[in-house]
Amino acid sequence: MSFDPKKAKHVGRLRFEGAWTTSVAFLDDGRKVAAANREGQIYIWRLPEEFVAEQGDKKSDEPPFGPSPVRRLDGHTNGVTQLIAAPDGKTLISSSLDHTVRIWDTSLAVEAKAEAVLDAESREREAAKARNDEPLNRPGVQVELQTECDVLEAHSDWVRALNISADGRRLISGGDDRLTVVWDLAARKEVARWQGHPLTWVVSAALSPDGEKAFVAEFSDSRGSFDRPPAQARIFDATSGSELVDLLKVQFPNVKVRDNSYGYGTTWIKFVGRGFVASEFSPDGKLLAVAQGGETGSGKVHLIDAANGKLVRTFADHQSGALDVRFSSDGEYVLSTGRDTTVQIHQASDGKEVARLGKGRGGQFKDWLHAVALSPDEQWLAAADISGLVELWRFES
Amino acid sequence: MKLFCSRREHLGRRAFLKGALATATGGLVANWGALRSTSLLADEAKKTGKRCILLWMNGGASQFETFDMKVGRKTGGPFRPISTNLAGVQICELLPKISQMMDRLTVIRSMRTSQIDHPGGIHLMHTGYSEAANVRFPEFGAVIAKYLGREQSSLPNFVKISSNGNAGAGFLGPKYHPFNLDQDGDLPAFSTSNLDPKIEQRRNDLRNFLEDSYAKDHQAETAKMHREAYEAARRLQSARQVFDIDKEWSEAAPLYGDSKFGRRCLLARKLIEAGVPFVEVGQSGYDTHADNFTGHKGLVPCMDHAWAGLLTDLEQRGLLDDTLVVWMGEIGRTPRINNRSGRDHYVRAWSTALAGGGIKGGVVYGETDADGADVKDNPVTEGDFFATIYQSLGIDPLTEHYAGSRPIPVAPFGSKVVTEAIA
Numbered sequence: 073m074s075f076d077p078k079k080a081k082h083v084g085r086l087r088f089e090g091a092w093t094t095s096v097a098f099l100d101d102g103r104k105v106a107a108a109n110r111e112g113q114i115y116i117w118r119l120p121e122e123f124v125a126e127q128g129d130k131k132s133d134e135p136p137f138g139p140s141p142v143r144r145l146d147g148h149t150n151g152v153t154q155l156i157a158a159p160d161g162k163t164l165i166s167s168s169l170d171h172t173v174r175i176w177d178t179s180l181a182v183e184a185k186a187e188a189v190l191d192a193e194s195r196e197r198e199a200a201k202a203r204n205d206e207p208l209n210r211p212g213v214q215v216e217l218q219t220e221c222d223v224l225e226a227h228s229d230w231v232r233a234l235n236i237s238a239d240g241r242r243l244i245s246g247g248d249d250r251l252t253v254v255w256d257l258a259a260r261k262e263v264a265r266w267q268g269h270p271l272t273w274v275v276s277a278a279l280s281p282d283g284e285k286a287f288v289a290e291f292s293d294s295r296g297s298f299d300r301p302p303a304q305a306r307i308f309d310a311t312s313g314s315e316l317v318d319l320l321k322v323q324f325p326n327v328k329v330r331d332n333s334y335g336y337g338t339t340w341i342k343f344v345g346r347g348f349v350a351s352e353f354s355p356d357g358k359l360l361a362v363a364q365g366g367e368t369g370s371g372k373v374h375l376i377d378a379a380n381g382k383l384v385r386t387f388a389d390h391q392s393g394a395l396d397v398r399f400s401s402d403g404e405y406v407l408s409t410g411r412d413t414t415v416q417i418h419q420a421s422d423g424k425e426v427a428r429l430g431k432g433r434g435g436q437f438k439d440w441l442h443a444v445a446l447s448p449d450e451q452w453l454a455a456a457d458i459s460g461l462v463e464l465w466r467f468e469s
Numbered sequence: 470m471k472l473f474c475s476r477r478e479h480l481g482r483r484a485f486l487k488g489a490l491a492t493a494t495g496g497l498v499a500n501w502g503a504l505r506s507t508s509l510l511a512d513e514a515k516k517t518g519k520r521c522i523l524l525w526m527n528g529g530a531s532q533f534e535t536f537d538m539k540v541g542r543k544t545g546g547p548f549r550p551i552s553t554n555l556a557g558v559q560i561c562e563l564l565p566k567i568s569q570m571m572d573r574l575t576v577i578r579s580m581r582t583s584q585i586d587h588p589g590g591i592h593l594m595h596t597g598y599s600e601a602a603n604v605r606f607p608e609f610g611a612v613i614a615k616y617l618g619r620e621q622s623s624l625p626n627f628v629k630i631s632s633n634g635n636a637g638a639g640f641l642g643p644k645y646h647p648f649n650l651d652q653d654g655d656l657p658a659f660s661t662s663n664l665d666p667k668i669e670q671r672r673n674d675l676r677n678f679l680e681d682s683y684a685k686d687h688q689a690e691t692a693k694m695h696r697e698a699y700e701a702a703r704r705l706q707s708a709r710q711v712f713d714i715d716k717e718w719s720e721a722a723p724l725y726g727d728s729k730f731g732r733r734c735l736l737a738r739k740l741i742e743a744g745v746p747f748v749e750v751g752q753s754g755y756d757t758h759a760d761n762f763t764g765h766k767g768l769v770p771c772m773d774h775a776w777a778g779l780l781t782d783l784e785q786r787g788l789l790d791d792t793l794v795v796w797m798g799e800i801g802r803t804p805r806i807n808n809r810s811g812r813d814h815y816v817r818a819w820s821t822a823l824a825g826g827g828i829k830g831g832v833v834y835g836e837t838d839a840d841g842a843d844v845k846d847n848p849v850t851e852g853d854f855f856a857t858i859y860q861s862l863g864i865d866p867l868t869e870h871y872a873g874s875r876p877i878p879v880a881p882f883g884s885k886v887v888t889e890a891i892a
Contacts, residue, residue, distance in 0.1 A: 273766075293766060296752050296753055299729040299730065366763075367809060392759075
């Protein structure tokens with residue numbers, strides 16, 4: 073089935089109340105969704121064939137809630153920043169503020185069970201309305217309980233950047249410790265590692281489809297009004313760690329780089345925003361999509377020529393900053409999301425917007441859509457809504 | 470807690486007459502804070518040899534991301550606590566160096582103040598008073614300059630480096646107004662004469678002649694102030710080298726950390742060592758309504774490094790016992806994390822810290838509730854905080870100035886010294 077972004081229908085949502093939902097990924101050919109939050113919890117849901125409104129759902133214009141999760145993945149001790157599904161559809165990889173990257177084989181049968189309550193805030197509202205504690209004392213749902221297969225412990229600070237090569241061979245992680253690590257996923261071993269600018273953090277990273285090139289974006293918040301380390305956006309040889317292209321040097325060939333420079337910052341900030349917080353190579357490896365993040369006026373997505381670092385085109389408009397960016401499997405479309413609570417889909421070939429899912433901030437969703445994922449069969453799209461939800465769209469063929 | 474507002478006899482007849490410069494319409498005119506026993510009080514205070522450095526966290530640093538963590542609560546945020554060199558006391562992981570100097574600090578976790586916006590908070594936490602239409606309250610730097618400063622010093626008695634106080638010397642008059650340095654600690658352009666020294670001297674002689682002639686026929690306080698300002702600027706020429714830290718920086722950078730705030734702290738130490746009684750050092754950017762956590766992650770570690778370096782440097786030079794180091798901003802930040810990943814303004818329960826001269830180390834004073842929403846015990850108001858600062862510097866918090874006929878103590882009436890913090 074072909075991916076037709078114009079035929080997206082908001083079919084349902086999954087409850088994940090309690091903390092910000094930060095990341096989302098499809099497993100098992102799109103039949104399952106994994107999502108994680110800022111408390112470090114990861115849950116897996118089995119998607120129904122059809123979302124059916126529960127009895128008592130009053131707001132008919134809102135999509136129905138889906139089923140409860142089937143599995144919880146226990147291990148992280150602080151917020152999860154990224155969830156990545158490997159091409160095998162079974163392996164899930166997560167990065168976290170707890171300084172680790174964890175690898176989970178979600179196909180493993182597990183016997184352990186746990187009780188989970190993912191509607192705590194709804195219960196609190198219900199209890200307050202009814203003026204009794206009965207809703208708070210209801211049992212939760214039973215979920216399978218799983219721990220990770222492996223923990224990758226190379227970082228000594230928050231791991232905010234995580235990505236995988238399309239062939240599933242290599243993994244890349246980057247942290248606030250300024251360290252970038254390229255991993256052999258099967259062997260769980262480091263292929264290369266390098267340090268970035270001494271005052272910045274690695275905020276996003278991407279691998280080319282063959283895993284041979286790595287893009288790394290660095291940024292750091294201000295150390296004072298006039299003390300701002302310069303952002304970095306570079307493409308490296310993923311095996312040797314040697315720098316291939318510096319996007320900022322290509323974009324601003326005449327700007328003299330200084331270690332601490334407000335003046336320089338005012339130049340590059342128009343291009344970088346508050347850091348390229350999301351990045352991905354196109355399926356053919358020729359283009360690189362980078363998204364302007366942080367609280368900036370309007371988060372744009374730049375398409376970059378991966379060979380020479382030149383800007384190809386700019387599109388998207390995420391008010392207050394973008395948060396995630398993905399290519400469709402044929403490379404024709406770029407999906408992005410942000411603090412404006414929309415998912416925007418643009419044609420890579422000309423930057424034309426072909427679909428905008430959700431209404432802008434203050435509209436349909438409460439808050440940011442923190443991450444977006446497209447199912448392998450490209451029939452489902454999931455977005456992590458920080459208000460404690462996973463939003464699901466289906467592309468009707 | 471010591472309640473110090475108990476005197477009845479503080480308004481003497483002479484002082485009353487001296488202060489009563491009321492106009493016929495009832496308005497007050499500035500008399501530069503004429504006060505009872507000024508010189509005696511100042512002389513006594515000067516004998517203490519105390520000085521003060523204010524580390525000003527402009528915008529309002531978050532107590533949750535510094536000294537009052539609420540891990541595991543919804544208000545907690547993503548940072549983790551670290552142990553300190555005080556048994557049982559933990560602070561935020563963003564302060565690793567200060568965590569090992571907690572035995573030199575009094576941390577107050579129970580600040581409860583009255584101004585929630587920036588201008589009001591900046592005024593309040595520089596003066597101890599809310600802004601008023603008819604009184605121009607002086608910043609505590611000006612008060613300290615008055616009581617601990619040297620009259621004919623080559624250096625200013627009140628220096629600000631990239632900082633934000635908005636009240637200045639207030640009714641104490643221009644003599645105690647802050648001398649402002651920019652974000653790099655560079656001297657302002659007016660402080661550099663590009664004239665030949667001989668020509669400069671002739672100009673100065675001419676100005677003195679004209680001012681002396683004018684003063685014979687006029688009793689103008691402002692003319693005197695004008696002359697004093699010129700004299701102070703001329704004296705500064707001979708002490709310019711104190712402001713130059715370039716030669717020392719490479720050696721000092723590891724101690725203070727390679728940041729502009731670190732450089733400012735080194736300059737503050739040099740100025741204090743050279744006899745300046747009050748230096749304020751600012752770090753901006755704490756108004757993190759959005760991206761509070763990455764914001765603090767950018768700001769706090771370099772501040773931690775510089776602050777710890779400053780305390781260490783002062784200690785190694787034998788200056789810490791006489792130098793009060795105050796750490797604060799104008800407000801705290803909300804327990805609730807908003808939907809921009811930020812924290813907003815909050816003054817119901819927040820944190821400050823004191824170290825050095827006159828302060829007992831190893832004290833964590835006050836406590837907030839489980840979510841950090843309110844003070845659980847020992848609330849400290851802005852007045853209490855300033856009373857404690859003045860007390861530690863040997864300045865009686867009851868010391869009064871007069872704005873017209875109105876007696877105004879340096880710390881507001883009813884303020885209490887946090888005696889647990891005083892060495």
